[in-house]
Amino acid sequence: MDLNYLKKVIxxxxxxxxxxxxxxxxxxxxxxxxxxxxxxQQIIVPAQNYVQPNNIDTVQPGKVNSSNNxxxxxxxxxxxxxxxxxxxxxxxxxxxxxPIVGTFYKAPSPDSDPYVEIGxxxxxxxxxxxxxxxxxxxxxxSDISGTIVKILIDNAQxxxxxxxxxxxKPD
Numbered sequence: 001m002d003l004n005y006l007k008k009v010i011x012x013x014x015x016x017x018x019x020x021x022x023x024x025x026x027x028x029x030x031x032x033x034x035x036x037x038x039x040x041q042q043i044i045v046p047a048q049n050y051v052q053p054n055n056i057d058t059v060q061p062g063k064v065n066s067s068n069n070x071x072x073x074x075x076x077x078x079x080x081x082x083x084x085x086x087x088x089x090x091x092x093x094x095x096x097x098x099p100i101v102g103t104f105y106k107a108p109s110p111d112s113d114p115y116v117e118i119g120x121x122x123x124x125x126x127x128x129x130x131x132x133x134x135x136x137x138x139x140x141x142s143d144i145s146g147t148i149v150k151i152l153i154d155n156a157q158x159x160x161x162x163x164x165x166x167x168x169k170p171d
Contacts, residue, residue: 033036094144096166098159102133106155119149127167146170
């Protein structure tokens with residue numbers, strides 16, 4: 001689908017009094033809908049069921065964007081508050097974030113021991129967990145050496161891209 005064609009369709013839709021419009025062409029389905037403030041909202045869904053986000057929410061301290069992030073955000077806030085009472089500074093802790101969207105697993109199999117637990121010492125390159133994405137098991141490794149202070153996700157929970165997983169106190 002031609003980008004200029006798509007821009008013209010969106011412009012015509014914005015200028016019209018239509019509330020919703022759907023176009024399907026070349027295996028791509030496009031649905032345009034206006035919200036209550038008469039601003040258009042685009043949702044583009046290719047035939048392969050791949051959804052690309054139209055915008056990325058930013059996280060502000062103390063606020064939660066997603067129910068999946070709620071536990072992790074609360075724990076990060078609690079750690080930051082508890083660290084204020086200790087001689088360590090917040091900058092002395094290192095957070096490991098999820099590089100992909102998927103399902104978090106603490107162990108290589110349900111019967112195995114977890115890769116790490118709170119208090120475990122890890123080295124750079126140590127496997128911390130597995131994130132399953134599209135039936136592929138992706139090992140997440142530590143990028144620093146240190147001690148696991150917090151594990152922010154429960155086993156078999158969905159994780160989002162860039163969601164905090166572990167907090168490590170560097171050596």
